[in-house]
Amino acid sequence: MTARTLNEMLARSVERSGDRAAFIFKDQEMSYVELAETIERCAAGLSELGIGKGDTFGIVMRNCPEFVILSFALSRLGAVAVPVNSLEKAERIAYIFNDAEVKGCLTSKTFLRTIHDVQEMVPTLRHIFVRETGGDEPALESIYRHPLAETAGPEVTADDLVLLIYTAGTTGLPKGVMLTQHNLLSCVESCQLAFDLSEKDRVMCVLPMFHSFAWSTNVILPLRLGATTVVIESLLPIQPALKQLWKHKVTLVCCVPQVYSALVQHVHGPRALLLRLLNPVKLAVSGAAPLPGPVQVKFEKTFGTALIEGYGLTEAAPVVSVNPRYGTHKPGTVGLPLPGIDVKITDDDEQELETYEIGEVCARGANIMVGYYKQPEATAETFTADGWLKTGDLGFLDSDGYLTLVDRKKDLIISKGLNIYPQEVEAALITHPAVAEVAVVGILDESGDESVRAFVVLEPDTSVKPRELIAHARPSLASYKVPRDVVFLEELPKNALGKVLKKDLRDAAANS
Secondary structure, eight states: OOSSSHHHHHHHHHHHTTEEEEEEEEEEEEHHHHHHHHHHHHHHHHHHHHHHHTEEEEESSSSSSSHHHHHHHHHHHEEEEEETTSOOOOOHHHHHHHHHHHHHEEEEEEEEHHHHHHHHHHOOOOOESSSSSSSSSGGEEEEEEESOOTTSSOOTTTTTTTEEEEEEOOOOOOOOEEHHHHHHHHHHHHHHHTTTOOOOOEEEEEEEESSSHHHIIIIIIIHHTOOOOEEESOOOSHHHHHHHHHHHHHOOEEEEHHHHHHHHHHHTHHHHHHHHOEEEEEEEEESSOOHHHOOOOOOHHOOOOOOOEEOOOGGGGGGGEEEOOSSSOOTTTTOOOTEEEEEEEEOSSSOOOOOOOOOEEEEEESSOOEEEOOHHHHHHHHHTTTSSSEEEEEEEEOTTEEEEEEEEGGGGGGEEEEEEHHHHHHHHHTTTTEEEEEEEEEEEOTSEEEEEEEEEETTTOOOOOHHHHHHGGGGGSSSGGSSEEEOOOOOOOOOOOOOHHHHHHHHHHHOO
């Protein structure tokens, strides 16, 4: 029988893998038995504080076992975790916490001052805990009590809300994506089938746990398998993560393209061949942002491991499709829909399009969110009349069912009535040897039309003139798609996951 809740799932893994390490964090191991007992003790302490079914609890911290312990303890009580990017400003965290009406927050000493500022703006926030001991605020472990009895606590069902993740809000204020126990379990079950993993695998969690991609593929998936997760506290610096990868023989890595690019840059010289021969990674999956072709080629050449691209969004818990581990990999596509997930392409009237026709990507499956928290109108606008999630991404399906993304619908550039997809322009520019990173946006002119502007970060110790880059891209692009100008930057604005913030680029251009 399939587990109905995350805690049932974990209990079954404890039966199979009790003595195996659930986590390795800073070279310290925590077994499945220890993890399960600690979760129960944490749940007992939360219950004494009055945290119960339907209550919300914030998490603002870097990756660590306590992040998971608290989340599963909340799940045990039917409560809801509200993880937030630890790099956010106090005002934005306060907006999210007020919207979610959180009763408590787990953080660390690093972010405690920010959370104190947040508390002054959030009247419902009564409890603050830190992961470390010996500070002004109590450590999480100070509330640990005797484990709950098996019959203690409210009944938790598959349809209960367990996770509330707020979207980046690039077009407005953040919206809380409501994910249930069933949403998350459905996603990881589909991922397990697609990735073909077992309890013998070791997964690296280097992406921040507050992001749905990390939470589902780097945390819940290995816990479902009874496998081991090597937890890396932070994305940067990348060198320690690389050392942990080899030291603990990681077999699965699920990351964003920027991490793979950074890993390649740190493996060079005489030891590159040795590292390639000793590389333990059997499967690497890229998601959350488009995977540039050069990054894929460099990674596979350096590590000798297939790097397959997938696609998802928080509203889908989050994985929708991935290139198959075995069988045909189609570079440039984001693969086939996961088992149990359907994908179709629609026009602006929500009519399904034919093969190879570009339209909005729509998805349907048990992994799809139940809606946006306290926003019924936004929820209704995000679903088609027949119940499919409208992703906001543009793409097409080929004759084999593989999905190719063209661009974000909101990033589409329209020049003189013609559609220009920024990813196509970026793909033409990134092939220049001097270009390290590139982002293309549309800039409104006085006539109300849009022109193509490229923002470029150069490789170290290289130089190139804008007209040279424009000339380089011209043979690959129709004339109306060629960038009108190129702006050089030291770095592109990015969120904590490494995704380029194109809205910031557009705003900066409009104000210049």
